[in-house]
């Protein structure tokens with residue numbers, strides 16, 4: 342296994358639980374990949390994902406190894422999920438409870454309850470039709486067609502709203518532009534533009550309000566740590582600080598036309614390790630380019646031409662004072678959402694007036710993340726992927742914009758209150774996590790076909806090579822890469838059955 346990101350860990354757990362002998366190499370110092378953390382003085386920060394959803398995906402992972410998630414991870418169900426702020430003074434909250442959502446949106450936006458109800462039912466319907474189809478199966482194997490429920494889902498495909506964009510759907514559902522903006526925001530959960538992403542992604546509100554959201558005791562960092570603990574119990578070996586620089590392969594059959602190859606193992610600076618199966622949790626592009634030196638491979642060429650998901654500028658601020666107007670998750674919306682996304686995806690520049698996300702884990706689930714008189718602010722502003730922008734300048738400009746907006750809209754004067762500080766820009770995110778151009782979620786979902794064009798989990802050209810992680814099917818985001826681990830383990834057991842069954 343190359344990489345101990347969440348997708349790599351999930352795959353390692355599943356394979357080890359099925360009796361495979363698994364060794365994980367990671368160039369970093371520990372597990373988690375993007376789900377990492379950092380300490381600045383008395384403040385601790387998660388530096389990647391911050392919202393925990395789709396708990397059943399994690400429960401199934403632990404259950405596959407005969408364990409209970411709650412014995413490894415303490416999850417605190419959230420009643421209130423997020424606080425939203427607009428520059429005109431409007432404030433709204435979302436809840437993991439559909440009745441409270443209806444009540445709140447009626448109170449704040451005057452939206453008739455039946456409109457909200459209708460939307461929530463629509464979101465649930467998309468979930469019920471698609472979740473099983475996309476999250477539990479490879480979309481690139483004929484055998485998927487025979488999977489229980491596949492054909493039923495396929496025959497309902499006209500009911501998943503794939504032919505309009507998220508924003509078009511929201512204009513039809515809601516009168517109030519602020520409410521449309523709130524729901525459009527869910528496109529950013531996979532780094533996409535709501536004005537281009539298919540309305541099928543309107544599944545996400547159901548995931549949040551219907552299934553729920555949780556705070557994690559100890560912060561999101563506790564998630565990869567729990568997964569690593571389970572993997573070790575199952576006998577997985579971890580080799581940190583050891584970069585794989587080559588996937589070793591042999592040719593099978595004639596050299597021309599470009600013949601198939603079989604994997605033989607991996608090479609690191611410590612030597613060569615033989616293996617019949619190699620799972621790459623590294624970015625797909627990086628795997629072909631750096632580990633296989635196969636930039637002529639068709640899948641690579643197709644993949645590397647696809648539009649990456651958005652990146653971000655992250656500020657980690659250890660702030661003095663307790664700010665009761667903020668919750669665990671907070672959004673300060675921009676005034677022109679369409680222009681913001683045009684800046685990010687078309688003009689590839691930082692928006693002048695960005696939407697600002699502030700996550701404060703010391704508020705809920707991780708009180709030790711900040712001193713009693715302070716808060717740990719993780720501030721994320723969506724950004725274009727790296728294409729050589731002057732990030733130092735962009736970060737400085739964005740920092741100023743955030744401070745002014747926080748002052749203007751929340752009345753919080755941050756000058757002199759930021760005790761500790763660090764920043765990550767898209768080029769640094771790439772350097773730290775190996776994500777191509779700093780994209781947070783692999784490729785964007787800015788087209789109807791994106792879900793089908795993600796890289797398959799099994800290589801056709803390299804026998805024994807599999808892909809797990811945000812740049813392969815089913816895509817980026819914590820629950821998706823963990824679901825991807827189950828898909829990969831299933832494919833491995835089909836194409837490389839384990840002879841060494843666990844007791």
Ligand SMILES: Cc1cc2nc3c(=O)[nH]c(=O)nc-3n(C[C@H](O)[C@H](O)[C@H](O)COP(=O)(O)OP(=O)(O)OC[C@H]3O[C@@H](n4cnc5c(N)ncnc54)[C@H](O)[C@@H]3O)c2cc1C
Pocket residue numbers: 343344345346347348349366367368369372373374375376388389390391392583584585586622623624632653655721770774775776781782809810811812816817818819820822
């Ligand atoms: C700032 C930020 C905010 C985010 N917010 C959210 C959120 O709120 N909710 C959400 O669900 N998702 C969020 N995400 C996305 C989420 O973090 C990712 O989709 C997910 O963690 C990716 O997991 P992965 O399995 O693809 O592995 P990655 O996290 O990409 O890890 C890959 C691992 O492979 C290792 N590796 C790569 N190449 C090699 C090599 N040659 N040799 C050895 N090791 C190698 C790397 O060191 C790394 O540890 C966010 C991401 C970021 C960066």
